[in-house]
Amino acid sequence: MADDHNTTTLPSPPFDSISSLHFAPGHPDRLLLSSWDTTVRYYDTSDSAPELKAKFDHRAAVLACTFSDDAHGYSGGLDTSVRELDLTTEKITNLGQHNDSISSMSWSREQSTLITGSWDRTLRFWDPRQPTSAQTSSHGTPERVYHLDLINNTLVVAMASRLFHIYDLRNMSSPTQQRESSLKYMTRSLACMPDGQGYATASTEGRIAVEYFDPSPSAQEKKYAFKCHRQTIDDIDHVWPVNALAFHPVYNTFASAGSDGTVSIWDHKVKKRLRQYPKLTNPVSSIAFNRDGTKLAMGVCYTWDEGETGLKTAQQPVVVIRKLGDEVKPKGWPGN
Template sequence: MSGLFGAASSASNMANAVGDLGKDVTLANGPEDSISDLAFNPNPADAKDFLAVASWDKKVRIYEIQPTTGQGEGKHLYEHDAPVFSVDFFKDGTKLVSGGADKMAKVCDLNTGQTVQVAAHDAPVRAVRYFEANGTPMVVTGSWDKTVKYWDLRQSTAAATLACQERVYTMDVKTNLLVIGTADRYINIVNLADPTKFYKTIQSPLKWQTRVVSCFTDAAGFAIGSIEGRCAIQYVEDKDASSNFSFKCHRDPPTNNQTNVHAVNDISFHPQHGTFSTAGSDGTFHFWDKDAKHRLKGYPNVGGAISATTFNKNGSIFAYAVSYDWSKGYQLNTPQYPTKVVLHPVQGDECKPRPSVKKR
């Protein structure tokens, strides 16, 4: 057994654990620079799948995904004044919020094509998320100015501001759970029913810089990915602390007693099964079952770092972005580096939990 949880102990199991990229489809007319974020429209009443792509080329692109071919058709494009770092759909799928290095967040109405600025910070906006407070549409923004701000879209000033210990690197929301990952490995947990204070603050159980936090589908906890090829599963409540654990991933096989480790760039939870993906600088992605502590599938190298991932609303499509992720400095960001968005059709039991495990 290797240090990877769920690593297969026999050759036959190992073969079953290798996933197939043969049906993956690359989107045409993709971004011209590194891809920072992906988001699908979440509205189950919308029969169509729309995918938003945020990029360092200062643009947000929205594609309609064709269900029969998997091809994407460009539907809309709008721009920021600097690289775009984060994007998220509103619950009904008709609007989109984005934030970036121009220190602002914008909301685009996909029905009218109009874009308005809704938020401002003193430094780049690293993360944006949509949520609802008592039925009111809200946007939360996290910035390198060490603040998280809440925005009621009916007013031009922040509804509230949370001061963080350090720059905000990553952020996620699920129902009333807001998780904020900052520099110096702080993880702030907020109950959005009481949004102006931290419900709990912990230091990341991982020893190195936090790259991503991602909330469980049931909002009982979250996963953390770091730059040193590790992922942590963390529950919000102390009564569940015995279920917390971390594991190694996105590491090359050791050679000469040395192991190359790679950043975990994104973690996405399957909306129905509650299983999750990790994707990294090593150009691979994996599907995991946290309750069984088991790796479901690992996939071959896709030819470049995977910088962002997301599932569509019913979990039938897994989108991943192949682009330079800056983990090796600007010198290696060459014009030849691949930049593309790829759609992976989720088939069979790829993301299903192990049947022998009782659900929580």
């Protein structure tokens, strides 16, 4: 599976598609993975001896996971339960429920709060330290929540019907901005810029949009969208969904992963692709940079774009860890 000396394949991958990947906030080698095979897996991704450190079983497919600190993870999915995972003792604590599947979650360091989004059209906030009920608040949304991400106190929520809400976590009474997607098709992925200026979003139809929070006309003039993850084969245009986006924590460049089996690095400031990595054997469903930006994790698995037919020829899921070099730096970055 490894295409060169810069990649490592993790042992004991899940048996079904990979739904999300997250590296620990403090440890550059620790990774959480959620899967449709009803598990969350906790890995050490070190180059010398990568290993599966723990596996947490759930009652149904797990769609989302995240860390709060290096010792605690969280997960949720089709069984509607929000779980805390003690990565040291492997104990699972049920924090509470949504009324429908949990599609996305993120930990707010500023608020010391877990935020979950669901198809039940709510955002819910959780404080795992509370002795009785961990849920601290619930906020209705006009549509099913597909994705959420946050930077500092700004929360971006992508919903069905191509709706976006932007919130200030310090006042959740109503969104600070309500937007419609710049892309014509369903939102497949969302990621906030580490510099706090905006976010990128991508669709099922091979396009990425770069957006800015500042509502002023001058800032909004900078937003743009572009085509990607598409190829002409025998005069036929093939277009693949962009399944995942992730920003580099240091350089503010971002990676995109598609059902074409490729991962690309983009410098959105100059609107250029910096690198496309060698094509993988399956679609890439999810990606994550580690805390210092020296590694990129890639979940390589069947993503059901071709229904039952494609499943017959799909390879088994794998998790590939790529060591990163200067290709993730913007041109002109000091030391480049």
